[in-house]
Amino acid sequence: MELYDIIVSNNHDEQSATHIHHLAKSFIENYLECRGILPEISNSSVTPYMHVLAYHVPFQLLRHANLKKFSLQWLEKSNDLIKQIHMQHRLTVNNV
Secondary structure (H helix, E strand, O other), rough: OOHHHHOOOOOOHHHHHHHHHHHHHHHHHHHHHHHHOOOOHHHOOOOOHHEEEEEEEEHHHHHHOOOOOOHHHHHHHHHHHHHHHHHHHHHHHHHH
């Protein structure tokens, strides 16, 4: 929760960026320590999102103050609408 709270705050400086980087790296390291408990966890299960969180987010916050510019929520919403239209079209075509 601490990592999230720091990221969503609008108060970022070099120290907070470094702190976010260390917290995110620690999260990945803790995740990988679960390899002995959960066999599906491996180095290859570290996602690109985890990498971005640890190595890119902290320093983009310094440049852009927040991550709103990087949100893809609009794209997800558009995708949902396109799926709805496609399904409606398929139902119409199949019922003719």
